[in-house]
Amino acid sequence: MAAGPAPPDLARWRADTPGCERRIHLNNAGAALAPRVVRDAIDRHLDLESELGGYEAAEAEADALGRAADDVARLLGAARRNVAFTQNATTAFAQALGAFDFARGDLILTSRADYASNQIMYLSLQQRLGVEIVRAPDLPEGGVDPDALGGLMRRRRPTLVALTWVPTNSGLVQDVAAVGRICRSAEVPYLVDACQAVGQMPVDVAAIGCDYLAAAARKFLRGPRGIGFLYVADRVLAAGAFPLLVDMHGATWTDADRFDLTPDARRFESWEIPFALVVGVGAAVRYALDTVGIATARDRARNLAEYARKRLGSLPGARALDRGAERCAIVTVDPAGRPAEQLKLALRARGINTSAAGREDAVIDMDTKGAASALRFSPHYYNTVEEIDTAVAALGELLAGQ
Ligand SMILES: Cc1ncc(COP(=O)(O)O)c(C=O)c1O
Numbered sequence: 402m403a404a405g406p407a408p409p410d411l412a413r414w415r416a417d418t419p420g421c422e423r424r425i426h427l428n429n430a431g432a433a434l435a436p437r438v439v440r441d442a443i444d445r446h447l448d449l450e451s452e453l454g455g456y457e458a459a460e461a462e463a464d465a466l467g468r469a470a471d472d473v474a475r476l477l478g479a480a481r482r483n484v485a486f487t488q489n490a491t492t493a494f495a496q497a498l499g500a501f502d503f504a505r506g507d508l509i510l511t512s513r514a515d516y517a518s519n520q521i522m523y524l525s526l527q528q529r530l531g532v533e534i535v536r537a538p539d540l541p542e543g544g545v546d547p548d549a550l551g552g553l554m555r556r557r558r559p560t561l562v563a564l565t566w567v568p569t570n571s572g573l574v575q576d577v578a579a580v581g582r583i584c585r586s587a588e589v590p591y592l593v594d595a596c597q598a599v600g601q602m603p604v605d606v607a608a609i610g611c612d613y614l615a616a617a618a619r620k621f622l623r624g625p626r627g628i629g630f631l632y633v634a635d636r637v638l639a640a641g642a643f644p645l646l647v648d649m650h651g652a653t654w655t656d657a658d659r660f661d662l663t664p665d666a667r668r669f670e671s672w673e674i675p676f677a678l679v680v681g682v683g684a685a686v687r688y689a690l691d692t693v694g695i696a697t698a699r700d701r702a703r704n705l706a707e708y709a710r711k712r713l714g715s716l717p718g719a720r721a722l723d724r725g726a727e728r729c730a731i732v733t734v735d736p737a738g739r740p741a742e743q744l745k746l747a748l749r750a751r752g753i754n755t756s757a758a759g760r761e762d763a764v765i766d767m768d769t770k771g772a773a774s775a776l777r778f779s780p781h782y783y784n785t786v787e788e789i790d791t792a793v794a795a796l797g798e799l800l801a802g803q
Contacts, residue, residue: 404708414783428754430779432619442684446677469683478605482665490596493615493631499644505531510559512545514568543724547579567597570758572723581610624685628678633666701782702730733775741774
């Protein structure tokens with residue numbers, strides 16, 4: 402049941418992460434502890450804003466801000482022109498949805514495991530515009546069945562395929578690349594929610610074949626809260642797509658009844674964005690790519706998660722909930738019918754951060770599993786085997802009523 406030897410860089414990663422001296426942070430799928438360089442980059446920019454003025458600081462740091470977009474592009478295998486900064490993953494996803502002129506009779510093809518906010522947005526489009534929502538069936542082992550989705554695509558010809566790569570409430574990894582190949586061959590637009598994937602696993606938008614990919618900075622990428630980004634493919638830009646409500650940053654008002662679109666993905670941005678957080682994202686990406694390495698982060702986080710999954714699953718009464726052929730660094734258990742929220746707070750009082758999901762976070766998945774709530778442990782590469790052992794022992798004590 403070993404999680405493998407501690408990597409040689411572990412001490413350095415932890416030294417770069419001041420918070421892990423005092424707490425066991427197993428909530429990286431919520432918001433990871435940011436490495437010191439991220440905080441430093443944000444502080445530097447805020448200092449500059451205090452000193453020069455906010456607009457003047459942005460102009461003085463134009464190169465650094467552009468570099469942050471380059472860094473995000475590098476993370477995704479894209480170019481700066483394909484990157485828009487957004488408030489969070491949900492607004493990135495919503496901006497992409499806003500590029501479609503949905504009308505009655507249109508169809509969005511998605512999965513049973515798509516993220517709750519995305520499901521609500523699909524339902525809102527259904528209620529307001531009469532868009533039909535079809536969820537492709539799952540494979541027996543869990544996760545969307547790409548062949549079944551392909552069959553639906555041929556029969557129903559959707560306006561859009563939208564898929565969450567890693568749903569928030571379990572370790573499931575959906576096969577976004579297989580679905581992408583089907584979308585590309587049928588030339589159906591494809592929107593991917595990569596919120597839990599960025600920083601946790603390599604992302605290559607060309608290999609995925611997506612038109613749009615939405616993500617947040619604060620999760621496995623270890624960037625700040627309050628910022629996300631949207632990848633927009635060249636073919637989408639060339640086709641002239643833009644969000645329904647575009648502003649004076651996404652377009653230029655050229656005449657009383659005319660506007661010209663910004664040529665690149667910034668047409669999906671807002672004029673006002675938090676520049677300090679943008680440089681923070683750049684620092685987080687550079688740390689992930691150049692200091693740690695995404696493949697290193699993935700392998701280490703998955704090993705720790707698999708170790709945690711086995712240990713948690715062996716606690717009396719605790720039921721492991723993660724499904725799918727491929728499972729990532731999100732580990733969920735049904736804690737013997739006890740409310741996960743209560744256990745999360747009890748663990749936090751012992752200095753251990755986890756998170757709790759309720760039925761409303763993933764209605765279809767939770768009902769299928771017959772779970773009222775789930776306790777989620779999401780280790781990252783900077784966590785240790787000892788931290789997992791401590792967390793499992795603490796949960797064991799709580800479940801035993803100690
Ligand atoms: C899979 C997934 N998609 C989207 C989101 C929403 O991200 P944000 O809160 O940045 O909008 C989350 C948040 O947990 C998530 O896990």
